[in-house]
Amino acid sequence: QLVxxxxxxxxxxxxxxxxxAASGFTFSNYWMSWVRQAPGKGLEWVATMKxxxxxxxxxxxxxxxxxxxxxxxxxxxxxxxxSLRAEDTAVYYCTRDCTxxxxxxxxxxxxxxxxxx
Amino acid sequence: xxxMTQSPPSLxxxxxxxxxxxxxxxxxxxxxxxxxxxxxxxxxxxxSPRRLIxxxxxxxxxxxxxxxxxxxxxxxxxxxxxxxxxxxxxYYCMQHTHWPPVAxxxxxxxxx
Numbered sequence: 522q523l524v525x526x527x528x529x530x531x532x533x534x535x536x537x538x539x540x541x542a543a544s545g546f547t548f549s550n551y552w553m554s555w556v557r558q559a560p561g562k563g564l565e566w567v568a569t570m571k572x573x574x575x576x577x578x579x580x581x582x583x584x585x586x587x588x589x590x591x592x593x594x595x596x597x598x599x600x601x602x603x604s605l606r607a608e609d610t611a612v613y614y615c616t617r618d619c620t621x622x623x624x625x626x627x628x629x630x631x632x633x634x635x636x637x638x
Numbered sequence: 639x640x641x642m643t644q645s646p647p648s649l650x651x652x653x654x655x656x657x658x659x660x661x662x663x664x665x666x667x668x669x670x671x672x673x674x675x676x677x678x679x680x681x682x683x684x685x686s687p688r689r690l691i692x693x694x695x696x697x698x699x700x701x702x703x704x705x706x707x708x709x710x711x712x713x714x715x716x717x718x719x720x721x722x723x724x725x726x727x728x729y730y731c732m733q734h735t736h737w738p739p740v741a742x743x744x745x746x747x748x749x750x
Contacts, residue, residue: 556687564679564687564730566740578738614686623734625677626698628686 523615528632535605539632541598541615549593552618554625555600557611557634567613568600569623583609607638640664640736644729644743651721651748659746661714661731668711668735675735678707678716681745682727690729691716718748726750 527539539555554569568589570577577589588601598615612631618624641664651657667674678691689698691707694714704719718725731743 563745564732564742566738566742569738569740580739623737623740624689624692625679625732625734625740626689626692628688630686 523617523627523629525613525615525629525632528613528634530635530637531605533605533607533636533638535636536601536603537605537634539600539602539613539615539634541600541629543596543598543615543617546617548591548596550620552620552622552624553589553591553598554616554618554623555589555598556614556616556625556628557609558614558631559608559611562611565611569618570598572620602634605634605636607636610634610636639739640667640733640741642731642733642741642743644731644746646746647744648747648749651718651725651750653723653750654720657718657721657725657748659716659729659731659748661709661716661743663712663714663733663741665736666711667714667733673735674710675733676707676709676714677732677734678705679730679732680725680727681730682724685727687730721748721750723750 524542555567568579586604590599614631615629616625617627643662674694679687681687695707729746
């Protein structure tokens with residue numbers, strides 16, 4: 522199970538930190554990702570990280586503003602979002618990948634983020 | 639970057655009849671390891687996406703066998719052999735052969 526939290530309303534230029542609590546599987550064995558969906562729009566991959574945090578990948582539009590991280594002891598994934606823009610408004614999904622790389626196998630229920638301008 | 643193009647954007651279907659969705663990539667999705675990392679997702683109204691098919695044609699656990707994925711190179715198809723009411727929703731293809739970035743198709747809305 523993947524349960525996101527931390528979403529909400531924030532002003533343009535502000536910051537927000539999303540959390541994803543994982544349960545029911547050995548969290549430290551899996552790559553993890555964030556995917557977002559703007560209102561009425563399609564899916565957009567945001568960021569992915571390896572089990573031990575040694576490799577992190579971002580979509581160009583969030584590089585330098587968003588940081589993906591994890592705490593394997595707490596079975597938790599995070600997305601620190603800084604310098605937020607109106608175009609970051611979306612539902613953010615935490616996803617469990619595979620043990621050997623990205624695969625978006627399981628999805629959480631999503632955390633809505635609204636950036637007001 | 640790879641671009642994924644889905645068609646049609648909207649697909650009216652009839653219960654009990656077959657349906658298919660097309661997805662094309664701007665370059666071959668055959669990886670150097672021999673796999674084709676083409677994935678299909680279903681998103682029912684008001685729900686999170688759910689993975690249906692991975693690595694071109696592998697159905698995920700719990701996915702009805704009326705769903706099948708096929709194709710090669712740059713052309714891919716998701717087929718529903720007999721549409722049921724619960725199949726209504728959005729369907730997305732995605733590639734992760736050449737990533738980052740991951741690329742999704744624009745989505746196909748399946749409606750009765």
